[in-house]
Amino acid sequence: MTQNQQNGIHPDDISEVQLLSQLLPGMTATVVQLQAKGAIRQRLLEMGFTRGATLKVEKLAPMGDPMELVLKGYHLSLRRDEGACILVQPAAQPLG
Amino acid sequence: MAVIIALAGNPNSGKTTLFNALTGSRRHVGNWPGVTVERRSGALEMDGRELEVVDLPGTYSLSARSEDERIAASYLAEAQVDLIINVLDASNLERNLYLTTQLLELGKPVVFVLNMMDDAKRRGIQLDIPALETLLGGPVIPTIGNREEGVDLLKAELLRVLDGTEPKVRNFLAETAGHGPMDYGHDIEGEVAKLVTHIKRDENLAESIKPRWLSLQLLEGSPEAIKLVGGSHARESIMAQLETSRAFLHGHLGEDAATLLAEFRYGFLHGLIQEVAKLPDTPEVSHTTKLDRLLTHRFLGIPLFLAVMVAIYTLSFVLGKYPQDWIDRGFKALSALLSAKLPAGELTSLLTDGIIPGVSAVMVFLPVIMILMGCISFLEDTGYMARAAFIMDRAMHLMGLHGKSFIPLLMGSGCNVPAIQAARTIESKQDRLITILVTPLISCSARLQVYIVIAGTFFKPFGAALAVIGMHFLGFGLAMLMGRILRSALFSGPSAPFVMELPPYRMPVLKATIIHMWDKAQVFLTRAGTTIFAGATLIWFLSRYPGIANAGWSQEYQQQRIAVLALQIPQEQKDTQLKDLGLARESRIVNNSLAAKLGKIVEPVMRPILDPDHKRTEAWKDVIALTAGFVAKEIVVSTMAVIHQASEESKPGEKLSPLQVSLRDHTGLTPLTALAFMIFTLIYTPCLGTVAMIRREAGSWGWAGFSVGYGLGLGWLLAWGTVVIGRMMGFA
Numbered sequence: 010m011t012q013n014q015q016n017g018i019h020p021d022d023i024s025e026v027q028l029l030s031q032l033l034p035g036m037t038a039t040v041v042q043l044q045a046k047g048a049i050r051q052r053l054l055e056m057g058f059t060r061g062a063t064l065k066v067e068k069l070a071p072m073g074d075p076m077e078l079v080l081k082g083y084h085l086s087l088r089r090d091e092g093a094c095i096l097v098q099p100a101a102q103p104l105g
Numbered sequence: 106m107a108v109i110i111a112l113a114g115n116p117n118s119g120k121t122t123l124f125n126a127l128t129g130s131r132r133h134v135g136n137w138p139g140v141t142v143e144r145r146s147g148a149l150e151m152d153g154r155e156l157e158v159v160d161l162p163g164t165y166s167l168s169a170r171s172e173d174e175r176i177a178a179s180y181l182a183e184a185q186v187d188l189i190i191n192v193l194d195a196s197n198l199e200r201n202l203y204l205t206t207q208l209l210e211l212g213k214p215v216v217f218v219l220n221m222m223d224d225a226k227r228r229g230i231q232l233d234i235p236a237l238e239t240l241l242g243g244p245v246i247p248t249i250g251n252r253e254e255g256v257d258l259l260k261a262e263l264l265r266v267l268d269g270t271e272p273k274v275r276n277f278l279a280e281t282a283g284h285g286p287m288d289y290g291h292d293i294e295g296e297v298a299k300l301v302t303h304i305k306r307d308e309n310l311a312e313s314i315k316p317r318w319l320s321l322q323l324l325e326g327s328p329e330a331i332k333l334v335g336g337s338h339a340r341e342s343i344m345a346q347l348e349t350s351r352a353f354l355h356g357h358l359g360e361d362a363a364t365l366l367a368e369f370r371y372g373f374l375h376g377l378i379q380e381v382a383k384l385p386d387t388p389e390v391s392h393t394t395k396l397d398r399l400l401t402h403r404f405l406g407i408p409l410f411l412a413v414m415v416a417i418y419t420l421s422f423v424l425g426k427y428p429q430d431w432i433d434r435g436f437k438a439l440s441a442l443l444s445a446k447l448p449a450g451e452l453t454s455l456l457t458d459g460i461i462p463g464v465s466a467v468m469v470f471l472p473v474i475m476i477l478m479g480c481i482s483f484l485e486d487t488g489y490m491a492r493a494a495f496i497m498d499r500a501m502h503l504m505g506l507h508g509k510s511f512i513p514l515l516m517g518s519g520c521n522v523p524a525i526q527a528a529r530t531i532e533s534k535q536d537r538l539i540t541i542l543v544t545p546l547i548s549c550s551a552r553l554q555v556y557i558v559i560a561g562t563f564f565k566p567f568g569a570a571l572a573v574i575g576m577h578f579l580g581f582g583l584a585m586l587m588g589r590i591l592r593s594a595l596f597s598g599p600s601a602p603f604v605m606e607l608p609p610y611r612m613p614v615l616k617a618t619i620i621h622m623w624d625k626a627q628v629f630l631t632r633a634g635t636t637i638f639a640g641a642t643l644i645w646f647l648s649r650y651p652g653i654a655n656a657g658w659s660q661e662y663q664q665q666r667i668a669v670l671a672l673q674i675p676q677e678q679k680d681t682q683l684k685d686l687g688l689a690r691e692s693r694i695v696n697n698s699l700a701a702k703l704g705k706i707v708e709p710v711m712r713p714i715l716d717p718d719h720k721r722t723e724a725w726k727d728v729i730a731l732t733a734g735f736v737a738k739e740i741v742v743s744t745m746a747v748i749h750q751a752s753e754e755s756k757p758g759e760k761l762s763p764l765q766v767s768l769r770d771h772t773g774l775t776p777l778t779a780l781a782f783m784i785f786t787l788i789y790t791p792c793l794g795t796v797a798m799i800r801r802e803a804g805s806w807g808w809a810g811f812s813v814g815y816g817l818g819l820g821w822l823l824a825w826g827t828v829v830i831g832r833m834m835g836f837a
Binding site: 043047048049050051052053054055056057059060062068069070071072073074075077081082083084085086087088091 | 363402404407
């Protein structure tokens with residue numbers, strides 16, 4: 010079933026769970042949990058931030074906020090305080 | 106009744122381009138009733154059938170909470186929608202199909218349009234269209250929207266579906282024992298079934314909306330769905346069941362229902378994509394990524410953005426100034442011609458001083474509105490607008506605004522009217538409203554004309570320049586401050602999420618840009634134009650009556666004219682004398698008008714600012730000028746010229762114009778009160794065009810009234826503060 014999409018992660022790769030906002034550009038991670046509530050949660054879910062989804066931090070805006078992510082093959086921008094409501098599991102090695 | 110076809114799809118899926126291609130010129134743009142979300146609809150005639158195509162706001166899902174998306178969702182669920190065209194971006198299929206999973210649950214025939222096929226091909230994505238048709242249960246038409254490829258195929262398909270002769274259309278709801286195209290698993294489906302039973306107890310409710318759809322919406326926590334149930338006699342049993350179901354699902358599956366549904370949908374789509382799409386093994390670096398390396402670069406991003414802004418500003422306000430001047434001069438010439446040809450009197454004055462300037466006040470905005478909206482539409486279609494918001498969001502967020510607020514604020518320094526219209530690009534209603542309300546604080550080019558005259562009169566050249574620049578900084582600073590204050594005063598909740606797609610760069614279609622410009626112009630003329638015109642006529646009435654109807658004064662004036670004409674002096678002197686006579690007459694009318702009476706009544710309120718020592722006998726004249734300035738701020742200057750009976754044009758060789766000399770020597774204004782006057786002019790109220798635009802864009806007279814009210818209050822306070830502090834520091 011879909012909840013078991015975490016098979017993308019190899020046991021060796023498992024590292025500390027972090028906040029999405031803590032990731033550095035170039036890092037890849039898997040969504041673990043959404044801590045947002047209400048409208049923001051709904052929006053994040055429909056944009057594809059479901060458990061197990063992989064994402065990559067593409068870059069930060071020139072003033073350091075918001076951040077640009079790649080998720081499900083498309084690019085989106087997210088303020089860092091919104092990124093702070095998303096728990097992610099960084100992949101052990103950032104994919105190029 | 107015409108068949109209604111609704112166009113649904115994600116933002117940036119090319120919906121509007123397809124809408125333009127389907128409906129051609131038979132389109133209508135307005136607002137959805139009661140809200141400021143644009144409603145575009147158009148007629149399409151095929152085989153002698155009348156079809157109405159409605160373009161809905163772009164939406165990522167039907168459970169979203171923003172105003173635009175709620176409109177799309179509730180309209181799609183309405184019974185009158187006969188068919189849905191779901192526009193999908195083929196190059197970003199997985200996320201685009203999320204909306205589709207919900208559309209299919211509405212139980213209406215859906216035709217799928219796979220747009221941007223060229224993009225998908227370029228990215229090496231191969232799609233199995235027959236497989237997609239089987240899985241989605243509807244015909245899939247590949248198109249390339251900006252070349253209008255596939256539109257004829259789509260039209261033929263629409264007819265087949267409407268006739269019921271398209272075998273690809275499947276009705277999942279009938280086929281799979283009430284399930285949608287996808288099964289949410291034993292636990293969820295069980296709870297949905299229970300909810301459906303409770304909903305079906307209210308026949309009217311079950312009739313108005315598909316019970317399964319309503320159950321899913323309730324589980325997702327949609328406020329609309331809860332409101333709908335609130336009106337039902339079965340509401341208690343439905344809500345009780347909803348509580349139980351939610352608790353059960355959370356206990357059993359470990360997450361809330363909304364999350365579970367979203368995960369099931371994406372899970373289903375993940376499988377679907379594996380079946381129908383072949384992605385390239387090594388995705389090549391797209392041209393978008395390459396462009397973004399430059400355009401959102403850490404150091405180059407901001408300078409490049411500013412360069413784009415300078416280009417748009419120049420196009421709109423520097424180039425746009427030419428057609429604006431032509432329009433202005435054309436109307437002035439017409440007015441002069443008419444007043445020369447027609448007998449002097451009330452009707453002539455209504456025409457030459459009331460109606461013609463009123464129409465002119467509307468028309469002068471058209472060139473800048475069209476150019477600026479054209480530029481913004483172009484930027485938006487390229488995908489750069491999202492980058493602009495990405496770059497500026499940090500700074501704007503500090504002001505309580507959104508990244509996309511920057512463009513209205515910057516363009517406001519040219520003219521507030523199109524700037525407020527430009528705020529349409531901000532999706533979140535709160536952010537848009539705050540941007541609309543602070544934009545009038547940005548000093549526009551009309552106010553500059555007032556500063557130049559006043560500052561030039563009362564300050565030395567260097568001080569004058571400093572004062573004029575200071576006004577612009579003050580306006581911007583106030584916009585920042587008010588942005589924060591309004592944000593915390595009006596909307597205590599968290600600001601709308603900034604989860605914004607950065608769509609791939611695309612070449613815009615010129616036709617779409619032109620259509621957009623035309624739509625904006627049309628909307629401005631019909632909606633804002635009438636208000637501006639009515640307001641201009643009212644101000645004319647206030648400032649001309651009762652003097653204009655005084656037969657004795659008219660006679661006197663005619664006699665004086667005849668006397669001058671009979672004089673044996675060179676033509677040049679005669680002209681000057683006639684001009685002075687005309688000005689004297691106008692001055693007499695205005696100084697004895699209703700506006701003057703009003704000025705005398707209001708004058709005590711303005712005394713602490715304009716006349717702190719209570720020594721000026723004619724401070725009420727400033728009030729008339731400010732009242733007239735409500736039509737347009739530059740009118741403050743021309744009205745002062747009339748009430749002080751002094752021309753605003755300098756004679757050759759003289760630094761100050763007669764008006765400026767008169768202001769300095771006869772009015773009793775001091776440098777300090779003049780500065781207060783400038784500050785008040787900056788803030789006191791948005792001009793009529795801006796008020797009309799706020800009313801249109803914020804959706805109510807309430808907000809328009811609020812912007813006038815807080816402007817007056819804030820303007821008074823700051824001007825007063827300037828006088829008080831100035832005097833404490835020893836200035837006069």
